[in-house]
Amino acid sequence: MPVEKGLRADARRNRDLIVAAAQDLFLEQGVDVPLEEVARRAGVGVGTLYRRFPDRDALLRAVGEESLRRLDDLAEAAWREEPDAWHALCRFLRGSVELRLGVLPAKLEPHLHQRMRTGADLHEIRQRVIAGVQRMTEQAQADGALRADIGPGDIALLMTLQVYTPPNLPGEAAMARVVEIMLNGLRADAESPLPGTPLDEDDLRHYTAVRLPPAQ
């Protein structure tokens, strides 16, 4: 669907393999993994990788776009198919945590900051995801299912939740439990007060506005 210009079938396939491999490795080892390792994991030569993605940044961008898109699809489907906002929210959070869909954009954010903020596509999808979260949050609260002292920013934060899972992760099941605990903590009944004030999108924006270290 990104249509990605007419690529020969095998080229197209390789491109996708590379992005997938990069997603895995970025999660496991951080965004600094040697590109050669990405190539190896994808089962292609470095040449192929560099041909398709002239520099690391291009790859970062592709991965970012892909996961934002998936996140958006997830929110979209949840909202469309679940009976109410609360269940949509549950499904969304389960999905994004279990698939690590939230972590990736968060990790990428500092690097793609400029482009996220101004640049074309990325920025737009990002906005859509945020809007989706906000919609779910507000409606769930209106329905009295989600505790009131929560903001969309809190949800966005929870999206990026992770427990330290060593690279070989036997952790799926454990994560699922954590998510449920969390959801249980979000429910409206039996709430005990939270410290501070609900985070909204602006907090998130600020939270997100990090300046890269000396970087390079």
Add this chain to the structure above:
Amino acid sequence: MPVEKGLRADARRNRDLIVAAAQDLFLEQGVDVPLEEVARRAGVGVGTLYRRFPDRDALLRAVGEESLRRLDDLAEAAWREEPDAWHALCRFLRGSVELRLGVLPAKLEPHLHQRMRTGADLHEIRQRVIAGVQRMTEQAQADGALRADIGPGDIALLMTLQVYTPPNLPGEAAMARVVEIMLNGLRADAESPLPGTPLDEDDLRHYTAVRLPPAQ
């Protein structure tokens, strides 16, 4: 208190600065940070670092020991000073998440695996922490404050909870909120069932028994 042989006052001070810097950097950038960067952050020369810690492993060990010890102190104090097991558990979780005390040992685990499992000191403290968690969990459940379908392993996992916090973290407050949501989800009242079975120490042990990648 590890007494660390008679070191001259300045040497001792530098040693501690180094460990502290390492803790920060390991958290922020992973355990592979250049040692030179650790030295810089600590405000000492590389020479000083290498004199005190012959190799990276020695530093890893020191950091691990330090954070395990702090974690143990935290559990100890919570158990001793709080009115009941539930509040002890709350305090413990708040502390370990907010101070990132849980993440560090988890991150170190793969590297110190051998030593954790068999070796002297590390192993012993680790056991103590686990025992503490177990004690709090069981008692809180006996008191009917903590939901029953939880195991010490779940708690241990929550301990290592993190939301992706970009290096410059304006995240403290946000984290605090997340923890409270978590705690609220752990309470016995109004529980909705969790998937799977409670994780116990053995799961944790297994979860933890990762083999380092090809690594080296």
Add this chain to the structure above:
DNA sequence: CCCTAACCGGAGGGTTTTCCTCCGCATGTA
């Protein structure tokens, strides 16, 4: 106050990692 054992910093040489290009060979497609 003075002396020295203990400690400090960081320049620099050697090694390892990472980047990225380039080109002969393979393969999809018309």
Add this chain to the structure above:
DNA sequence: TACATGCGGAGGAAAACCCTCCGGTTAGGG
């Protein structure tokens, strides 16, 4: 079948990193 498009990976240049070594500084007992 023909050839444009795509592939792999060897290899040279550059960067990052490790760790030692030594001239200069300092803590703290006598």
